[in-house]
Amino acid sequence: xxxxxxxxxxLLDWFDKNxxxxxxxxxxxxxxxxISEIMLQQTQMDRVTVFFSRWMNTFPDIATLAMASxxxxxxxxxxxxxxxxxxxxxxxxQILVERHEGRIPSSRKxxxxxxxxxxxxxxxxxxxxxxxxxxxxxxNIERIFARLFNIDLISGSPEAxxxxxxxxxxxxxxxxxxxxxxxxxxLGALICRPKKPDCSLCPLAPxxxxxxxxxxxxxxxxxxxxxxxxxxxxxxxLLHNGQLFIQQRLEDDVWGSLWEFPGGRxxxxxxxxxxxxxxxxxxxxxxxxxxxxxxxxxxxxTRYKVTLHCFLVTLAQQDSDPVLHAAQEFKWIPFxxxxxxxxxxxxxxxxxxxxxxGFFLNQSPCKPD
DNA sequence: CAGTCGTGGCA
DNA sequence: TTGCCAAGACT
Numbered sequence: 368x369x370x371x372x373x374x375x376x377x378l379l380d381w382f383d384k385n386x387x388x389x390x391x392x393x394x395x396x397x398x399x400x401x402i403s404e405i406m407l408q409q410t411q412m413d414r415v416t417v418f419f420s421r422w423m424n425t426f427p428d429i430a431t432l433a434m435a436s437x438x439x440x441x442x443x444x445x446x447x448x449x450x451x452x453x454x455x456x457x458x459x460x461q462i463l464v465e466r467h468e469g470r471i472p473s474s475r476k477x478x479x480x481x482x483x484x485x486x487x488x489x490x491x492x493x494x495x496x497x498x499x500x501x502x503x504x505x506x507n508i509e510r511i512f513a514r515l516f517n518i519d520l521i522s523g524s525p526e527a528x529x530x531x532x533x534x535x536x537x538x539x540x541x542x543x544x545x546x547x548x549x550x551x552x553x554l555g556a557l558i559c560r561p562k563k564p565d566c567s568l569c570p571l572a573p574x575x576x577x578x579x580x581x582x583x584x585x586x587x588x589x590x591x592x593x594x595x596x597x598x599x600x601x602x603x604x605l606l607h608n609g610q611l612f613i614q615q616r617l618e619d620d621v622w623g624s625l626w627e628f629p630g631g632r633x634x635x636x637x638x639x640x641x642x643x644x645x646x647x648x649x650x651x652x653x654x655x656x657x658x659x660x661x662x663x664x665x666x667x668x669t670r671y672k673v674t675l676h677c678f679l680v681t682l683a684q685q686d687s688d689p690v691l692h693a694a695q696e697f698k699w700i701p702f703x704x705x706x707x708x709x710x711x712x713x714x715x716x717x718x719x720x721x722x723x724x725g726f727f728l729n730q731s732p733c734k735p736d
Numbered sequence: 737c738a739g740t741c742g743t744g745g746c747a
Numbered sequence: 748t749t750g751c752c753a754a755g756a757c758t
Binding site: 451 | 750751752753754755757
Binding site for chain 2: 409451712
């Protein structure tokens, strides 16, 4: 066996021997690469593989996907976060059927026109699925280049990105973009990790300037971290005639198009109970009364740590339809239908708590005497 | 361009 | 426990 004499060949050899066995690496079909790349945006591999398998069982091809409802898509995506990704997948599937004969374009330029596909993902689909000579730069590659070329710029800054895309294009070996691009990202995930990189196993170690100058711990230069803000919220599970009230959030808001129980943030000096009453009226014009406390849960989203106070509430008025001010739709549903709707993680936690605690058993509309 | 969008795992 | 982190896109 010959010793690789270029950086490119060293990486290709390493990837050939050390790549992980992933569901979409058996066939590299455009559809599977597209979905996997969207799922992998800001999401870790171990989490994605489970969702990917379920997705492919539910929507085996583009035609099936294009005919699905937004609710079905979001239910399959529930728990993965960044829900605009799922809504954009549906939009793109419909565009593909209408304008592209149901197929994914192979050129970076055409891919960039599709919703949810930006510079990284367009390059990833073009190179990984079609083996086009197109570079990619993701967070892994930014980290590798910052070390490999000892880049003295803040990680993720516009200036660093510009230089890294230029480097990626220069380095790309012809006709091998699929394995070279994946090789870089795989190296970032397995060897050139954010913390404790394993330089002793790195095929690029002979070429690495940061390693040469003993600057690995200083590269990349971290961006200043965003602070986690603790906030308090309150929500009400409205039970009426054995049915639960849920509403569907606005599309361009957080958790867009997901279902939820009404509620919101506590205002200064407000008790959680007061918040639920106020929010219910502001969002639905329902006048409600607090029945009882269900639980308090804690969850994180984006830069917030949320303490969520959860109450069982009842209508304090006669039957009438709500007037929605913070939602696009509403439904009255039985307990059993909660499972088929997509909820934000915090509300799903609440639902799970109610099920596990036998909460619903005590709320039967026909109590035995 | 800087802010925003989720979530769960892990040190 | 708290902070950091993950194969970015959109406005």
